[in-house]
Amino acid sequence: MKITKKQIKKIILEELSLVMRESTGGAVRFWNVEEAEEGDENVLPLQFGSDLVTIYSETLSEVLVTYFDLDKETQDLVLKKLPGGDSIHSLFAGDEQAASNIELLKSLSEDFVGYPVGELRIGENGYGNTGVKLQYNGKTFDILDLEVLQKKIEKNDGELEVNLGYGMPSARNIGGIIADEVSGRGEDADVDDEDSGYVSSFDPGVADGDSGMDYPTTAHIRIMKLLDSINSGAHRIKIVQEYEGDPDYIYYDVLV
Numbered sequence: 001m002k003i004t005k006k007q008i009k010k011i012i013l014e015e016l017s018l019v020m021r022e023s024t025g026g027a028v029r030f031w032n033v034e035e036a037e038e039g040d041e042n043v044l045p046l047q048f049g050s051d052l053v054t055i056y057s058e059t060l061s062e063v064l065v066t067y068f069d070l071d072k073e074t075q076d077l078v079l080k081k082l083p084g085g086d087s088i089h090s091l092f093a094g095d096e097q098a099a100s101n102i103e104l105l106k107s108l109s110e111d112f113v114g115y116p117v118g119e120l121r122i123g124e125n126g127y128g129n130t131g132v133k134l135q136y137n138g139k140t141f142d143i144l145d146l147e148v149l150q151k152k153i154e155k156n157d158g159e160l161e162v163n164l165g166y167g168m169p170s171a172r173n174i175g176g177i178i179a180d181e182v183s184g185r186g187e188d189a190d191v192d193d194e195d196s197g198y199v200s201s202f203d204p205g206v207a208d209g210d211s212g213m214d215y216p217t218t219a220h221i222r223i224m225k226l227l228d229s230i231n232s233g234a235h236r237i238k239i240v241q242e243y244e245g246d247p248d249y250i251y252y253d254v255l256v
Contacts, residue, residue, distance in 0.1 A: 027233035028140060031255055033092050034236065044088060045136065045239045047116035048109075052241050052250065059086045068109050078108065099138025117144060118239055118250040122198075122221060124175030126242075127164050132223070134252055140231040153223060159200055160223040163216045168207045176254055177226075177235075178202070178219055198226045230254065 036042040036058050046053040048067045055062040060082065064075045082101050084090025091101055102114040115136040122128040131152070133144040143149060153160050164174050171182035181197045198221055205217035229235050235254050242249035 027094055028092075028136065028231060029233045029236045030092055031236045031238035031253075033089060036088065042088075043239070043241070045092070045115060045237075047113035047247065047250070049111045049113075050245050050247050052116065052239065055088075058088050060088055060090070061086050063088070067112065068105075070108065078104070094139050096138065102138065113247075116239065116247065116250050118252040121251045121253050122162060122176050122219075122226070123164060123178050124253060125173065127169060127174040128162055128176060128178065128219075129251070130160060130162055130221070130223070132160075141227070143227075149223070156220060158222070158224060159220040162219050162221055164205075164219060166205065166207065166214050166216050168205050169217055170204075171202065174217075177221075182219075198222050198229075226254070 030045050032043055032045050036044075038057050040056065042055050042058070044053045044055065044063075046063075053063060053067060055066060060079060061075065064070055064078060068075075070078070079086050081104065082090055083097055084093065084101075091098055106112050106114050115138070117133055117135045120130045120132040120134055122130060132149055134141040135144060136142075149160070164178065172179045177198050181199045182202045200220045200222055203218045206213055206215040208214070226235070230237060238253040238255050240251050240253060241247075242251065
């Protein structure tokens with residue numbers, strides 16, 4: 001029986017929804033939280049105003065003192081109401097209580113956004129912006145516009161083509177999963193084994209100054225497999241903000 005284009009769209013959309021459901025494990029791992037240390041500048045996966053929250057400890061009390069206009073008595077009361085004690089880790093525990101804690105903090109200041117919206121980036125050094133907007137819900141990531149992603153991948157067998165820049169950047173320079181999977185296979189190798197990883201193909205592009213021809217370096221990403229791995233904790237997420245004061249430049253970098 002021939003499958004119609006409408007049925008294909010429906011199947012892809014259902015698969016995307018399944019990938020992002022809470023039943024996938026709720027074990028998202030944030031580099032920002034796992035690597036936080038006392039005395040270091042810790043940029044958290046939290047947004048206040050237009051910027052990410054920055055503290056120099058692992059305590060919620062520092063967040064309250066720095067960002068919230070609360071007296072000491074109110075601060076102490078808030079900490080008592082938040083299970084997990086005075087620790088930022090209680091906001092990223094991967095359970096319903098974590099999301100509830102965020103909602104409590106949001107009620108204390110209209111400037112506290114909570115978990116930020118960020119664009120998924122699969123490389124480093126500014127490479128590999130996917131256009132996929134994600135937001136953590138306390139357990140897993142939600143895709144904010146499934147329809148847009150669905151349109152991008154429906155013509156590519158469920159894969160997402162990602163522009164990795166011009167000038168023929170090397171896989172190693174791009175970093176992330178591109179460096180991990182393409183380097184060592186040959187810069188122009190097809191990675192056609194479905195179980196080999198997240199990159200199905202890599203095109204190093206063309207940079208010819210004499211002729212003026214400049215074609216981008218691209219990769220096809222098994223995006224649903226990658227999103228599932230992120231939600232299950234197989235890959236860590238690092239949140240970075242490229243330009244201070246502009247939430248449109250908050251990215252989720254996939255770290256291997």
